Amino acid sequence: MHRIAIAIVAGGLLVAAGCRGNGDFSVFGYSTAPPFDPDIRTVYIPVFKNPVYHTTPYRGIEVDITEEIVRELNSRRTPMRVVSDPAKADTELIGTVTNVAKLVRNPSLFFLPREFDVVISCQVLWRDNRKTRNLSGGVRPPVVAPDAPFDPSREPPPPPGPELAAQTSIVSGFGRVLPELGESNATGAQAATKQIARQIVNMMERPW
Secondary structure, eight states: OHHHHHHHHHHHHHHHSEEOTTSOEEETTEEOSOSSOTTOOEEEOOOOBOOSOOOGGGTTHHHHHHHHHHHHHHHSOOSOEEESOGGGOSEEEEEEEEEEEEEEEEEOTTSOEEEEEEEEEEEEEEEETTTTEETTSOOOOOOOOTTOOOOTTSOOOOOOOOOHHHHSEEEEEEEEEOGGGTOOHHHHHHHHHHHHHHHHHHHTSOOO
């Protein structure tokens, strides 16, 4: 009887569970499907801009961040693939490095850093090329051609929307460095870069 009861319960769960063609299950509102919008299939990620002052250990950090985001996307179960042609991309992820700094946490008696953080901040905008909306926040107002003829019967255009900076998201990564253990600026920058990539890909998930 005990085995029969277990079989009945298991059968009921299988009926309640919805199985998709890709092998994912949905039970009582919970699903094993990846938490990304299935309607977004492609994303174009140009190399991040880097206008901030930076020295030799951090040169090319914008390339490292871009490549790490691509690796993070490819390592997860997402319906998105990265494309090299923006005209064929559903979405576009644009980023700018806004800060690269080293914060000393524990100086020695000779004022040498025994422990410090490499801090990297980026301004990120993820926009939908198919619609007038920014996936990272805010809604872009419709663009009115500056040379459009004046029509008194037409309603005036909406006021200018917020600046691009107000529609972007700020993401920061921290990399702790202990020089006495053989770690360096490059170690901290790599850890901060990986943290930034994880946060950005997490932001690309659908809200719960």
